[in-house]
Amino acid sequence: MDQKNFKPIAIQAGTARRIVSSHRPVERKNLSLNERLGLVSLIDEGMRLGLADAPVVSDLFNNLWELVAATASGAKINRNTPGNAQNGFRVLEISAESGEKLGRLNMLYLKKPLPCYYLVYVEVAVPYRKRGLGNQILTHFADFLSSKSAIGILDNIIPNDDPTYDIYLKHAWNPVEDIIGESPSGKDHNYMIYLPRGFENKDLKEPILKLLYHLGRKRTIIDMRDNQMMVKRTIAEFKELYQTLTTYFETELKNRESSPFMRFMFTRFVTKLIAFRRRIGNLLGYTGGESMMQITVSPEVSRLKLKSYAPSELETKNPMVVGDLELLSRIRDDFKIRPARTVESLPNYRRPNLKTWLEEREKSFENPLTIGDIMDLGFDPTRLKEITIDGQEFIFERVQARQIPEIMKKNELLEHISIKMAQEKVRNTPVRTNPALLIFQDRGNAYVLRSKIDAIHWEEALEQVQSHPHLKELNRTVKMDSIILSTVKEAVEAITHKLGLENGMVLDQLSPFISWDLKNNQPKMMIDFSTTYLESAWMA
Numbered sequence: 001m002d003q004k005n006f007k008p009i010a011i012q013a014g015t016a017r018r019i020v021s022s023h024r025p026v027e028r029k030n031l032s033l034n035e036r037l038g039l040v041s042l043i044d045e046g047m048r049l050g051l052a053d054a055p056v057v058s059d060l061f062n063n064l065w066e067l068v069a070a071t072a073s074g075a076k077i078n079r080n081t082p083g084n085a086q087n088g089f090r091v092l093e094i095s096a097e098s099g100e101k102l103g104r105l106n107m108l109y110l111k112k113p114l115p116c117y118y119l120v121y122v123e124v125a126v127p128y129r130k131r132g133l134g135n136q137i138l139t140h141f142a143d144f145l146s147s148k149s150a151i152g153i154l155d156n157i158i159p160n161d162d163p164t165y166d167i168y169l170k171h172a173w174n175p176v177e178d179i180i181g182e183s184p185s186g187k188d189h190n191y192m193i194y195l196p197r198g199f200e201n202k203d204l205k206e207p208i209l210k211l212l213y214h215l216g217r218k219r220t221i222i223d224m225r226d227n228q229m230m231v232k233r234t235i236a237e238f239k240e241l242y243q244t245l246t247t248y249f250e251t252e253l254k255n256r257e258s259s260p261f262m263r264f265m266f267t268r269f270v271t272k273l274i275a276f277r278r279r280i281g282n283l284l285g286y287t288g289g290e291s292m293m294q295i296t297v298s299p300e301v302s303r304l305k306l307k308s309y310a311p312s313e314l315e316t317k318n319p320m321v322v323g324d325l326e327l328l329s330r331i332r333d334d335f336k337i338r339p340a341r342t343v344e345s346l347p348n349y350r351r352p353n354l355k356t357w358l359e360e361r362e363k364s365f366e367n368p369l370t371i372g373d374i375m376d377l378g379f380d381p382t383r384l385k386e387i388t389i390d391g392q393e394f395i396f397e398r399v400q401a402r403q404i405p406e407i408m409k410k411n412e413l414l415e416h417i418s419i420k421m422a423q424e425k426v427r428n429t430p431v432r433t434n435p436a437l438l439i440f441q442d443r444g445n446a447y448v449l450r451s452k453i454d455a456i457h458w459e460e461a462l463e464q465v466q467s468h469p470h471l472k473e474l475n476r477t478v479k480m481d482s483i484i485l486s487t488v489k490e491a492v493e494a495i496t497h498k499l500g501l502e503n504g505m506v507l508d509q510l511s512p513f514i515s516w517d518l519k520n521n522q523p524k525m526m527i528d529f530s531t532t533y534l535e536s537a538w539m540a
Contacts, residue, residue: 302372
């Protein structure tokens with residue numbers, strides 16, 4: 001697709017929306033500030049401003065940001081927590097006078113070759129950032145290091161262009177090279193050192209070099225422990241948020257009511273939960289010790305039908321679209337006036353995982369899905385919708401509206417790949433691209449239109465060939481999983497080399513797909529006497 005045609009277009013809905021709640025007022029229990037913020041976080045960040053007058057959420061937004069400012073200004077450092085070690089970690093916490101946790105500093109004590117605390121990370125909850133709490137906890141950490149007669153060391157992973165990049169320099173942390181000369185870690189790490197007064201003017205080159213060597217050996221273990229703590233904490237936060245939701249909507253749940261706002265909030269919660277559940281499986285050191293099975297939803301919540309876009313009370317902006325004007329002219333007017341409602345009414349994309357799940361439960365694609373269904377599935381099938389325009393098949397993908405700039409950058413990368421890889425093949429397989437053609441923005445979501453291709457995501461392809469009954473035996477013979485893995489690996493390596501990209505950039509930004517016969521649920525492969533290879537590989 002020619003990027004020159006990818007231009008923003010404003011769509012006027014014709015009449016201004018009135019913020020009128022279709023949600024009958026009910027008695028709400030008082031929620032703490034953090035509980036209110038937890039619910040607000042389920043509403044897209046772009047909607048937060050200007051919603052205080054919406055009856056459906058007035059109790060959440062009333063004086064909210066004033067309370068955040070007051071809470072941050074009265075925050076204190078919990079001086080008792082550093083001695084309470086877990087997995088070797090010690091924590092400094094920022095707490096409000098009410099006891100609510102606003103942020104934390106994680107550190108790890110290392111005895112040799114000299115007393116040292118390795119600062120794993122500083123975290124401040126999103127609503128309380130840019131209020132001086134990060135500076136406050138770093139100042140306290142410096143005092144803590146002085147009291148323990150120990151140095152501090154950290155790996156500064158803040159990007160150079162981030163406004164907070166120099167926060168450590170302002171607190172007297174200096175690059176490790178100032179002490180040892182050129183760092184042996186090279187470009188892999190950006191270590192910084194804090195020296196309390198008792199360590200100044202001492203020759204620390206040799207012990208610091210030994211410390212860096214020791215850290216290098218232990219880095220994997222440190223990351224594993226950090227991941228385990230993160231998973232445990234995040235599971236606790238999900239449990240607390242679910243409890244907050246059930247408290248906030250207690251009356252509706254008890255009366256078996258099903259307001260659009262309640263369904264929207266529970267849908268947002270569950271989609272975030274299952275996304276986290278998928279991600280943690282790939283974390284270094286995660287073995288399932290903190291089981292996601294701890295989080296269950298009640299039958300009253302499970303039976304709620306999905307509501308994947310915000311009710312009209314939460315959106316005051318007219319729909320917007322960017323993309324190809326010629327293609328836009330071929331789409332029905334209701335997509336331009338009410339994108340969210342129209343796209344969400346389309347049939348779900350018939351991906352193999354969904355088809356198998358429906359067949360096992362004797363359901364059809366026309367059956368509406370519930371909260372319990374996507375908890376069972378482990379993904380949200382309603383994110384992908386099918387549509388035919390002038391006889392050509394397309395797919396709509398629902399993403400968060402704030403991802404639009406990211407999608408535009410991906411399109412630029414895909415255009416470069418399309419040019420550079422036009423004549424290239426990996427393992428006899430051509431590499432193609434499937435860029436975004438149109439992007440509609442409405443109700444806090446973005447709906448990305450792409451061509452429907454005969455391909456599925458490579459991870460789903462692996463799952464199918466390794467688990468589906470009619471493919472398992474064929475896989476033993478042809479080794480389809482090995483072919484898929486090697487093709488994706490070599491395609492990513494070829495793109496990285498051809499475009500001169502950093503390692504990992506392609507998989508960080510794009511998703512590989514491999515050719516697939518969707519009707520018969522099997523990979524599209526070319527087989528001859530000498531080799532077997534995929535018909536095509538795709539980047540999207």
